[in-house]
Amino acid sequence: MAASETINPQRKQARERAAAHLLSRHHFHWAEALPWVIAIAAFYVFPDRMTFGNQVLVMVLFALSLDLILGYAGIVTLGHAAFFGLGAYTVGLGAARLGWTEPISGLFAAALISAFAGLITGWFLLRYRGLTLLMLTLATAIMLQEAGNLRSDFSGGYDGLPGLEFKPLFGVFGYDLYGRTNYVYALVVLAVVFYFVRRIVYSPFGQALTGIRENVRRMHAIGSPVHRRLVTVYTIAAGIAGIAGALFTQTNAYVTLTVFDFENSAKVMVMLILGGTGRLYGAFIGAVVYMVLEDHLSKLSPTFWQFGIGLLLVLAVLFARRGLLGLLEDAGKYLKKKKVQS
Amino acid sequence: MTAALEVQSFNRSFGALQVTCDVSLTLERGARRALIGPNGAGKTTLVNLITGALKPSSGRVLLNGEDITTTSQADRARRGLARTFQINQLFRGLSVLDNLCLTIGERDGNCNNLWRTAGSNPAVIDEALDHLDSLRLVDDALKLVRELPYGRQRLVEIAIALAQKPRVLLLDEPAAGVPSSESHLILDVVASLDPGIAILIIEHDMDVVFRFAKQITVMVQGSVLVEGTPGEIMNNEQVRAVYLGQESQRHA
Numbered sequence: 001m002a003a004s005e006t007i008n009p010q011r012k013q014a015r016e017r018a019a020a021h022l023l024s025r026h027h028f029h030w031a032e033a034l035p036w037v038i039a040i041a042a043f044y045v046f047p048d049r050m051t052f053g054n055q056v057l058v059m060v061l062f063a064l065s066l067d068l069i070l071g072y073a074g075i076v077t078l079g080h081a082a083f084f085g086l087g088a089y090t091v092g093l094g095a096a097r098l099g100w101t102e103p104i105s106g107l108f109a110a111a112l113i114s115a116f117a118g119l120i121t122g123w124f125l126l127r128y129r130g131l132t133l134l135m136l137t138l139a140t141a142i143m144l145q146e147a148g149n150l151r152s153d154f155s156g157g158y159d160g161l162p163g164l165e166f167k168p169l170f171g172v173f174g175y176d177l178y179g180r181t182n183y184v185y186a187l188v189v190l191a192v193v194f195y196f197v198r199r200i201v202y203s204p205f206g207q208a209l210t211g212i213r214e215n216v217r218r219m220h221a222i223g224s225p226v227h228r229r230l231v232t233v234y235t236i237a238a239g240i241a242g243i244a245g246a247l248f249t250q251t252n253a254y255v256t257l258t259v260f261d262f263e264n265s266a267k268v269m270v271m272l273i274l275g276g277t278g279r280l281y282g283a284f285i286g287a288v289v290y291m292v293l294e295d296h297l298s299k300l301s302p303t304f305w306q307f308g309i310g311l312l313l314v315l316a317v318l319f320a321r322r323g324l325l326g327l328l329e330d331a332g333k334y335l336k337k338k339k340v341q342s
Numbered sequence: 343m344t345a346a347l348e349v350q351s352f353n354r355s356f357g358a359l360q361v362t363c364d365v366s367l368t369l370e371r372g373a374r375r376a377l378i379g380p381n382g383a384g385k386t387t388l389v390n391l392i393t394g395a396l397k398p399s400s401g402r403v404l405l406n407g408e409d410i411t412t413t414s415q416a417d418r419a420r421r422g423l424a425r426t427f428q429i430n431q432l433f434r435g436l437s438v439l440d441n442l443c444l445t446i447g448e449r450d451g452n453c454n455n456l457w458r459t460a461g462s463n464p465a466v467i468d469e470a471l472d473h474l475d476s477l478r479l480v481d482d483a484l485k486l487v488r489e490l491p492y493g494r495q496r497l498v499e500i501a502i503a504l505a506q507k508p509r510v511l512l513l514d515e516p517a518a519g520v521p522s523s524e525s526h527l528i529l530d531v532v533a534s535l536d537p538g539i540a541i542l543i544i545e546h547d548m549d550v551v552f553r554f555a556k557q558i559t560v561m562v563q564g565s566v567l568v569e570g571t572p573g574e575i576m577n578n579e580q581v582r583a584v585y586l587g588q589e590s591q592r593h594a
């Protein structure tokens with residue numbers, strides 16, 4: 001275009017600044033190392049709490065998958081536990097009924113089956129939005145749960161599939177009493193999946209998802225195949241939720257139909273909103289804060305815990321729309337400003 | 343030569359209210375046509391029907407001679423049909439530059455890519471900045487859209503439409519909601535658009551209409567009342583009675 005040739009120096013500078021900003025903003029920031037350092041430190045500091053730590057990691061992964069669709073694409077679902085449950089039962093039934101006890105191939109199988117379910121249900125459901133979509137996603141999870149209940153001879157029903165045994169990782173690292181192997185296993189899986197999610201979020205496809213969240217009418221108007229984009233990300237998120245579910249079964253060595261509970265779908269959404277949606281690390285903060293509080297408070301008083309989490313959610317929605325991570329970002333900006341002023 | 347856009351006998355109702363009655367309209371290549379008519383005449387609805395945001399109950403629409411009546415909104419956009427909205431429809435939480443990069447990304451099919459890093463293609467950034475430059479928006483490139491004054495946001499609307507590289511552009515009251523001290527900037531931009539693009543502009547300011555348009559279509563209560571050159575429209579008794587009469591009422 002002619003504009004770039006007849007540009008004045010001031011405008012040229014503005015252009016260069018803008019381009020530099022776009023190119024640099026997806027670079028790795030040192031603060032991103034923090035959650036991983038903490039996770040590794042926890043391994044050494046709380047060697048006897050690894051079973052709990054492992055549950056936290058599973059929920060982080062689950063919340064991360066929800067962040068892809070809720071935080072980035074703006075899809076509101078109350079049935080995300082459907083995919084977690086499918087993944088959990090893929091490896092559960094695989095081990096109990098087929099003797100398929102190799103953990104890593106189990107993860108892949110769970111991811112594939114959950115992703116396929118995401119593809120099929122997403123194709124139908126993602127034509128709808130808002131309340132209709134909420135109800136339809138909720139119904140999907142309930143239907144899967146009921147299907148499991150109808151065939152309780154096969155699925156184990158609400159009694160579940162107890163005492164599952166899985167092969168040692170790579171045939172070497174076996175189960176230990178304190179769950180330390182499992183913790184490392186879950187952390188590595190989380191890190192690998194996180195790398196993929198981070199790439200997706202910062203890809204042009206991820207930009208398009210953000211566009212759909214920000215203004216779907218405009219996306220249609222600029223020629224975006226909105227439905228295809230939504231189904232794609234829903235499929236990916238379902239696959240990741242399936243991996244989380246599979247990890248859950250493998251590391252707990254049991255699974256019951258309660259994984260499909262509405263409570264499970266709601267819990268992961270509360271965690272994500274608490275931590276902050278659409279910002280990757282919100283899943284980390286939300287899941288950790290939720291689970292640590294639950295661990296402490298529910299022992300003191302279960303009713304107080306229920307009340308406490310409700311209050312926390314209300315406070316977050318009223319005063320910290322961007323979640324705890326949003327608050328941290330604000331604090332960071334504030335401190336920076338102060339430093340510049342002084 | 344086939345017309346850039348041809349609307350044949352569109353009809354559409356909302357419940358009992360017929361908002362579009364047998365509307366036909368043609369834009370030749372490079373056309374400069376204004377669509378005028380009192381509020382509620384059905385102008386925005388017509389734009390929605392043409393772009394596919396709404397479905398007509400009957401009628402056809404051709405883009406460069408191809409029947410696009412049954413294609414999706416996105417498909418029409420990819421074939422070179424762009425529009426701006428009467429009320430801003432922007433990615434408010436994204437920067438101005440991102441609004442443009444995303445548009446270019448969807449236009450070129452880059453957004454199918456899940457792996458490359460967005461913003462790593464200098465050609466896209468360059469093009470986006472060119473569009474912003476031509477609308478004097480470069481200094482705002484990194485600001486979030488929602489932080490801009492409304493008048494500037496209206497320019498982003500136009501910038502997005504231009505970044506689609508359209509062959510047909512439908513402008514729905516581009517200066518609506520902007521104080522007149524700033525609206526001239528928007529209308530200057532409109533006046534200097536690429537002559538190869540066929541443009542339909544909906545506009546209330548008669549000075550602008552008569553200056554910009556080579557043809558004018560007047561709509562009243564869902565129907566086309568009359569079409570003609572600005573001279574013909576100005577001297578048309580019916581138009582004076584129905585449209586301009588109402589105009590003076592509104593000012594009164």
Ligand SMILES: Nc1ncnc2c1ncn2[C@@H]1O[C@H](COP(=O)(O)OP(=O)(O)O)[C@@H](O)[C@H]1O
Pocket residue numbers: 356361379380381382383384385386387388
């Ligand atoms: N989605 C809708 N549902 C019901 N009525 C509508 C809808 N959109 C527009 N209308 C009605 O159609 C008529 C024409 O509206 P519109 O096309 O916006 O007119 P204009 O753009 O000429 O001011 C108005 O009476 C309006 O109330």
Ligand SMILES: [Mg+2]
Pocket residue numbers: 385386387428
């Ligand atoms: Mg209108």
